[in-house]
Amino acid sequence: MRKRFIDKLNGFSPLSAEETAALADATSNSRKVAVRTDLIREGDRPGPVFVILDGWACRYKILPNGTRQVLAYLMPGDCCDLHIGLLAEMDHSIMAITPAVVVTVERLAMDAILDRHRGIAKAMYVAQLVDEGTMRAWITSMGRRTSVERVAHLMCELYLRARNIGLISGPDLALPLSQLLLADSLGMTPVHLNRVLKVLRASGAMVIARGTLQIKDPYKLIQIAGFDDNYLHRRLRQAA
Amino acid sequence: MRKRFIDKLNGFSPLSAEETAALADATSNSRKVAVRTDLIREGDRPGPVFVILDGWACRYKILPNGTRQVLAYLMPGDCCDLHIGLLAEMDHSIMAITPAVVVTVERLAMDAILDRHRGIAKAMYVAQLVDEGTMRAWITSMGRRTSVERVAHLMCELYLRARNIGLISGPDLALPLSQLLLADSLGMTPVHLNRVLKVLRASGAMVIARGTLQIKDPYKLIQIAGFDDNYLHRRLRQAA
DNA sequence: CGCTGGATTGACTCGGATCAAGTCGAGTGG
DNA sequence: CCACTCGACTTGATCCGAGTCAATCCAGCG
Numbered sequence: 001m002r003k004r005f006i007d008k009l010n011g012f013s014p015l016s017a018e019e020t021a022a023l024a025d026a027t028s029n030s031r032k033v034a035v036r037t038d039l040i041r042e043g044d045r046p047g048p049v050f051v052i053l054d055g056w057a058c059r060y061k062i063l064p065n066g067t068r069q070v071l072a073y074l075m076p077g078d079c080c081d082l083h084i085g086l087l088a089e090m091d092h093s094i095m096a097i098t099p100a101v102v103v104t105v106e107r108l109a110m111d112a113i114l115d116r117h118r119g120i121a122k123a124m125y126v127a128q129l130v131d132e133g134t135m136r137a138w139i140t141s142m143g144r145r146t147s148v149e150r151v152a153h154l155m156c157e158l159y160l161r162a163r164n165i166g167l168i169s170g171p172d173l174a175l176p177l178s179q180l181l182l183a184d185s186l187g188m189t190p191v192h193l194n195r196v197l198k199v200l201r202a203s204g205a206m207v208i209a210r211g212t213l214q215i216k217d218p219y220k221l222i223q224i225a226g227f228d229d230n231y232l233h234r235r236l237r238q239a240a
Numbered sequence: 241m242r243k244r245f246i247d248k249l250n251g252f253s254p255l256s257a258e259e260t261a262a263l264a265d266a267t268s269n270s271r272k273v274a275v276r277t278d279l280i281r282e283g284d285r286p287g288p289v290f291v292i293l294d295g296w297a298c299r300y301k302i303l304p305n306g307t308r309q310v311l312a313y314l315m316p317g318d319c320c321d322l323h324i325g326l327l328a329e330m331d332h333s334i335m336a337i338t339p340a341v342v343v344t345v346e347r348l349a350m351d352a353i354l355d356r357h358r359g360i361a362k363a364m365y366v367a368q369l370v371d372e373g374t375m376r377a378w379i380t381s382m383g384r385r386t387s388v389e390r391v392a393h394l395m396c397e398l399y400l401r402a403r404n405i406g407l408i409s410g411p412d413l414a415l416p417l418s419q420l421l422l423a424d425s426l427g428m429t430p431v432h433l434n435r436v437l438k439v440l441r442a443s444g445a446m447v448i449a450r451g452t453l454q455i456k457d458p459y460k461l462i463q464i465a466g467f468d469d470n471y472l473h474r475r476l477r478q479a480a
Numbered sequence: 481c482g483c484t485g486g487a488t489t490g491a492c493t494c495g496g497a498t499c500a501a502g503t504c505g506a507g508t509g510g
Numbered sequence: 511c512c513a514c515t516c517g518a519c520t521t522g523a524t525c526c527g528a529g530t531c532a533a534t535c536c537a538g539c540g
Contacts, residue, residue: 063466431499
């Protein structure tokens with residue numbers, strides 16, 4: 001299960017055998033987390049860095065008026081911000097949206113790893129840059145894409161990310177996201193999201209049903225979304 | 241002019257005299273940039289890290305359909321991502337929106353500084369976390385705030401950031417942002433933005449006129465925006 | 481077998497986009 | 511000094527995408 005995290009980092013910047021071993025060592029102590037548990041809440045003082053080994057989680061904020069905005073999805077291999085411990089308090093919460101397996105790495109241990117293993121540090125910096133790129137893509141979606149484009153774009157992203165970490169190989173992805181959650185990610189109401197899904201289904205591009213995303217026509221979906229995968233930064237600078 | 245950058249970092253994590261000197265040294269070689277010049281474009285291979293010493297800039301993306309989304313504003317003291325050099329290409333562009341003074345720090349020089357001066361590294365990591373928090377706040381705004389709230393929220397943010405770096409002291413802020421630019425930041429049309437500004441003016445909370453933001457009633461503005469400054473992380477963990 | 485939470489659909493309303501005309505102000509050149 | 515121009519700001523009229531409210535539908539499950 002740790003494999004996914006190590007593989008993901010290795011994909012960003014090649015790791016030595018020693019570094020792989022160090023990572024495996026640091027992430028050996030995992031724990032299970034129940035669905036809908038907050039890993040950390042807005043206002044909390046950040047503790048150790050954690051890494052999702054299995055299951056999905058999301059970052060989110062609750063507004064004064066009670067509405068919720070989902071800010072990002074965390075899939076196996078993703079981790080929360082490296083230097084989170086420098087902050088006095090969290091500006092958002094993180095919640096498990098499936099039963100999940102999580103490992104926590106103490107701040108000092110994390111610092112030691114980053115210091116000692118430059119390859120790991122480099123890979124994790126890239127991972128962070130990708131997360132930032134993803135946030136920018138979300139801002140762009142919310143600001144300048146129609147609701148149909150927005151949904152298509154998110155599905156392209158989630159599909160590619162899942163594929164990049166080897167979660168899937170075929171055209172289908174197990175999506176443990178309720179329409180309510182998706183609506184809260186995309187800045188729309190559940191009712192409207194449902195209608196958008198119907199449009200996409202009718203277009204023949206994709207279907208979401210019974211917790212599974214089926215991409216029927218990848219080319220069409222990408223075209224609808226105006227999707228460009230550059231922000232996921234898979235092709236990396238060679239001579240870095 | 242370099243002072244602003246150093247002061248900002250110092251506010252995030254106290255710097256030693258030696259560190260201050262190292263920063264001053266690294267940022268001594270500045271250049272002027274004309275309005276509306278791109279500092280770097282989407283698709284470019286990232287070069288050195290750069291820091292805005294004077295003037296304003298913005299990150300933005302242009303979509304296939306020609307529309308633009310502004311992703312962030314950079315004010316004096318702000319810098320682009322530290323580890324940007326690890327990526328193969330930029331996923332967005334950065335443009336000067338006023339005549340600006342910019343300093344570029346070569347990647348190796350930057351790495352050396354981060355290695356040698358932990359205080360600088362820490363302060364810059366915090367700065368990056370703040371930028372991420374800001375992006376999350378933007379996502380939240382776009383997704384779950386009305387247009388009036390959104391405008392008010394952005395103005396609170398810009399005002400506080402300007403104040404935090406000592407750009408202003410009174411209730412007024414010189415805002416070099418056209419309505420078109422603001423509209424492209426907030427995911428609305430210039431026409432609608434204009435009407436929203438009128439509403440805010442009528443409410444007595446704030447006025448934007450002739451390139452100046454005047455906050456007439458701070459309490460009311462914050463209330464309209466539902467603004468919480470926690471994401472700017474000014475109160476930092478003491479024992480960090 | 482009925483309960484419950486998510487998904488789906490319909491009817492109506494409204495915020496914000498679009499289209500179209502101005503207006504204002506700063507520069508520029510006659 | 512004034513007319514001309516150009517870009518940015520304003521305002522009005524109309525339309526449409528998305529929100530709201532409300533009623534089912536449906537599947538999993540205690």
